[in-house]
Amino acid sequence: MAFDETRNRAYEAAIQRVVTRDSVVLDLGAGLGIHGLMAARAGARRVFLIEPESVVHSALDVARRNGFGDRIEAFQGRLEDVTLPEKVDVIISVFTGNLLYSEDLLPSLYLARDRWLKPGGHLIPDRAELMLAPVAAGKLHAEEIQVWSEPHRGYDYSSLRGYAGNSMLSLRGESTKPTLLARAKVIESADFSLASATIIDGSASFDIEKEGACSGLASWIRIHLGDQWLDCGPEDPPVHWSPQLLPVDPELMLEAGSHLLTGVHRGRGGDWTWTVESSTAKFRGSTFLGQPRRLADLQRLAPQYCAVLSQAGRARLDAMGRFTGEHSNEAIAGYLLLTYPTQFASHEAALDLVQRLAQAASS
Secondary structure: OOOOHHHHHHHHHHHHHHOOOOOEEEEEOOOOOHHHHHHHHOOOOEEEEEEOOOHHHHHHHHHHHOOOOOOEEEEEOOHHHOOOOOOEEEEEEOOOEOOEOHHHOHHHHHHHHHHHEEEEEEEEOOEEEEEEEEEEOHHHHHHHOHHHHOOEOOEOOHHHHHHHOOOOEEOOOHHHOOEEOOOOEEEEEEEOOOOOOOOEEEEEEEEOOOOEEEEEEEEEEEEEEOOEEEEOOOOOOOOOOOOEEEEEEEEEEEOOOOEEEEEEEEOOOOOEEEEEEOOOOEEEEEHHHOOOOOHHHHHOOOOOOOOOOOHHHHHHHHHHHOOOOOOOHHHHHHHHHHHOHHHOOOHHHHHHHHHHHHHHHHO
């Protein structure tokens, strides 16, 4: 991501447009801090890097090596747990997922905006759109979906094809480049200075311009940086964000001049649902159906479900209850091995669990 030339060129132009010598800038989800470095080079008085992973310390080292150590400060932790020394004039982020709301990153951007951005401050990016178009992507459809109906070494896996047909597929790279059967349309718009919702319930109709087998709906984002748009579609230069295919299975034959109705929905649970309707067929897909789910698994998701800890769950809870600053990881591992002997094959296995829990609990 640090070496995404197309994306970084667009970001730097936007940064140079708004950052002044008096600016205080927040690089949110900084990673290696490339955008914070750009802000410092543009003359920012002070730059804050927020990043939950320890890579932020490497970013600070890079800042020092490039002569910006006196103006760039690093904070490792979740945004919710970080207190900045002052409010900021500019927030820079890459908190749009491949399909805008995927990865659920935008709520953190909205929180940073409400908590730390000065009135009249700038967001980079400040707007985004989710694009949609029916496409033909026969090679990808054959390799990722139709292949399940073909015997492999004499075994029949055809019962699993339905899961593949309800899973998003990446359209990154020349080998998966689709053919657009109609002009793309905006199915969702977001103004980051005002937005708070992360739910999509959009629809679009298309007049088919090119005859072909519709493999699904291609969807991608375009983001507004400064005074320009950065498009991340299948026909644009590749960037960090990848266009995705919402499959239609089986493929739907479309004639030029025909009409197609589509819809895309993403609810609070994070699953995506899409519908495609022509004069001859209807299709509905959902990532919820993209993997096997047992009835017992679904029951655990019900709002009325009352959970009961398993033996493994009790071991984890017991371990975390001992994170009081009085017990070492080694001592807790020994306690777990003695108390829950059937849960761990060795002391090393218990210690591995404790170390992972300690890492998560302390971040």
